[in-house]
Amino acid sequence: xxxxxxxTLALGDDALIAAQRLAEWTTRAPEMEExxxxxxxxxxxxxxxxxxxxxxxxxxxxxxxxDALAYLRDDREFxxxxxxxxxxxxxxxTMAKLLALSAYQLPLxxxxxxxxxxxxxxxxxxxxxxxAYHLDHAAxxxxxxxxxxxxxxxxMQAGIDQVWPYVHELFAAPPGAPVDPATLRGDFDTTVAxxxxxxxxxxPDSGWAPGGGRxxxxxxxxxxxLAEMQVLARAHPxxxx
Amino acid sequence: MxxxxxxxxxxPGGLLGEVEAAEAALRAAAERDxxxxxxxxxxxxYFAQVIDADQKIEPRDWMPEAYRRTLIRQIAQxxxxxxxxxxxxxxxxxxxxxxxxxxxxxxxxxxxxxHGLYLYAAAETLGISRDELVxxxxxxxxxxxSIFNYPTLTWADVGAIGWLVDGAAIVNQVPLCRCSYGPxxxxxxRVCKExxxxxxxxxxxxxxxxxxxxxxxxxxxxxxxxxxxxSLAMFGPPDGDSxxxxxxxxWKIKRFSNDELRQRFVDMCVGQxxxxxxxxxxxxxxxxxxxxxxxxxxxxxxxLMQVISGNGPCNRERMAHRRHAHTEGAWVREAAxxxxxxxxxxxxxxx
Amino acid sequence: MSDSSPLWEVFVRARRGLAHTHVGxxxxxxxxxxxxxxxxxxxxRQEGVSIWVVPASGITASSxxxxxxxxxxxADKVYRHPTFYEVPEGxxxx
Numbered sequence: 001x002x003x004x005x006x007x008t009l010a011l012g013d014d015a016l017i018a019a020q021r022l023a024e025w026t027t028r029a030p031e032m033e034e035x036x037x038x039x040x041x042x043x044x045x046x047x048x049x050x051x052x053x054x055x056x057x058x059x060x061x062x063x064x065x066x067d068a069l070a071y072l073r074d075d076r077e078f079x080x081x082x083x084x085x086x087x088x089x090x091x092x093x094t095m096a097k098l099l100a101l102s103a104y105q106l107p108l109x110x111x112x113x114x115x116x117x118x119x120x121x122x123x124x125x126x127x128x129x130x131x132a133y134h135l136d137h138a139a140x141x142x143x144x145x146x147x148x149x150x151x152x153x154x155x156m157q158a159g160i161d162q163v164w165p166y167v168h169e170l171f172a173a174p175p176g177a178p179v180d181p182a183t184l185r186g187d188f189d190t191t192v193a194x195x196x197x198x199x200x201x202x203x204p205d206s207g208w209a210p211g212g213g214r215x216x217x218x219x220x221x222x223x224x225x226l227a228e229m230q231v232l233a234r235a236h237p238x239x240x241x
Numbered sequence: 242m243x244x245x246x247x248x249x250x251x252x253p254g255g256l257l258g259e260v261e262a263a264e265a266a267l268r269a270a271a272e273r274d275x276x277x278x279x280x281x282x283x284x285x286x287y288f289a290q291v292i293d294a295d296q297k298i299e300p301r302d303w304m305p306e307a308y309r310r311t312l313i314r315q316i317a318q319x320x321x322x323x324x325x326x327x328x329x330x331x332x333x334x335x336x337x338x339x340x341x342x343x344x345x346x347x348x349x350x351x352x353x354x355x356h357g358l359y360l361y362a363a364a365e366t367l368g369i370s371r372d373e374l375v376x377x378x379x380x381x382x383x384x385x386x387s388i389f390n391y392p393t394l395t396w397a398d399v400g401a402i403g404w405l406v407d408g409a410a411i412v413n414q415v416p417l418c419r420c421s422y423g424p425x426x427x428x429x430x431r432v433c434k435e436x437x438x439x440x441x442x443x444x445x446x447x448x449x450x451x452x453x454x455x456x457x458x459x460x461x462x463x464x465x466x467x468x469x470x471x472s473l474a475m476f477g478p479p480d481g482d483s484x485x486x487x488x489x490x491x492w493k494i495k496r497f498s499n500d501e502l503r504q505r506f507v508d509m510c511v512g513q514x515x516x517x518x519x520x521x522x523x524x525x526x527x528x529x530x531x532x533x534x535x536x537x538x539x540x541x542x543x544x545l546m547q548v549i550s551g552n553g554p555c556n557r558e559r560m561a562h563r564r565h566a567h568t569e570g571a572w573v574r575e576a577a578x579x580x581x582x583x584x585x586x587x588x589x590x591x592x
Numbered sequence: 593m594s595d596s597s598p599l600w601e602v603f604v605r606a607r608r609g610l611a612h613t614h615v616g617x618x619x620x621x622x623x624x625x626x627x628x629x630x631x632x633x634x635x636x637r638q639e640g641v642s643i644w645v646v647p648a649s650g651i652t653a654s655s656x657x658x659x660x661x662x663x664x665x666x667a668d669k670v671y672r673h674p675t676f677y678e679v680p681e682g683x684x685x686x
Contacts, residue, residue: 019343228335
């Protein structure tokens, strides 16, 4: 895999799998207004995924379009981080995941907006505005749940504890990436620390740092997610929809 | 602009044109001088005058109690239908066969949540809270459209729902854009404008399938076979058996009878099915020159009554799903309320 | 919900240069959430460039019974409308 292709594919896969998980909330959100909000964020992630996967296909030069990449790869060929494939859990877990993802995507897309690759720069410029909104939304809920009732505080802290080990993987760069994610860690930490402080939450102290997603070694969850996502497309090879 | 009142014929631009015409008529009627002063002493006479002049009743106007109750029931059921109606299509978001279709379907189901909220807000102007309405739904004391108690078994069902179910809903709803109650009419104008995209996306899904592989075409025909009669049943029982119709017509809540709207829908669909190359599952469907309309087989109203009374294929699942989401979300709603209360206290202390 | 998630009225400025117009209402526990919900509910199709949310309980409305007293006195003040004035031919920019 060439560097720019692997990098673009990884970002596209992050966005696609995040969209698939967020869309699972449709008809299940804690409040009808939140159903709409989560669908909006899912649509943003899906939109970014389509741009990134289409471009990845061009970089690869093997004639694969967004749908070929989304529907016809097996889990070992996906390059998304483990964070996004984790099950939604309760609303607190989902908000913990969204906080981590958006606090990472915002500085990443912002950096991409200024990179030399024009296509990636354009995608970054568009997606960073959306990420800012996702971060705002996650922060707003993490604060409300963290500093809401006893139960919500307990659940929100549990959500952060469960999700946070998966954050480390976000900052390991694939070789040849136009932006080194390691340089974004400072931004990420500052953002998250401010939100958690206001939410009366703490970061877990854990030495566990699971990874492997960027090399195609995933959790057990991804294969199920893909089985569902791909079932119809794969049942009708070559069909148009 | 005067003289643009609904004639029963398609305004330019089809259904969407009718919505725009309804919006213009709403403005025109508002400007029309009824030649009468304000409410004065005889509130009932004033109410009748406003209705006669095709003007809108607004939330703080006096209205007969039965008018208020009828509207609450109708608007609430409409809102519930939007919210429950998210489930059958939502069922296919995770498996949509292309990323483009996934995005469109997600946006569509999201719109339905929005429409539910517009409608709950319209109902609330009549003096009932959304909490109460949601309770009425969850306790099974208010209904939603029976169509959503049928399962979506294949991807083509998503297309059939868009084309037939949304199509039938639009035929029902376009006249509601002229309903005499202002907040409902305005909500319907907004809903209808957004729904025209829903119907088109459904039709497009079926068109692609019907022109695809033999398996895809068979999938499309199967969906039409299963959704045709339930869609016809969406217009309600035949006029002779419809209990609420006459009074609702007089109050201009309802503008056309169930059978008139059903006929209109059938007449629209025949040509559209031909373009798809699919067969409407009705051997007796044929043009009647005398009536200038299609003769068709009526849906099974006994089945409709069964589904309304709770015995459709998915009634239990749909309600259980909604109740589960509501119950599981309780701790989140409580947390948000507790946080808001804390912030308010902080503000008070600071002041 | 009525207490814990009160009703908010939503006003949207459709484009620069236009006034905020009432578009509907929604429920939210606080102003911050109300504003976000309004954005998602009422501007999904780029319907606005600016949003106000106002607690419905904070609005004092005229009653329909007072309508004449409130609004009729304005009916004879045609001079408030620019079309009241005759503009001599040939005058521009007025």
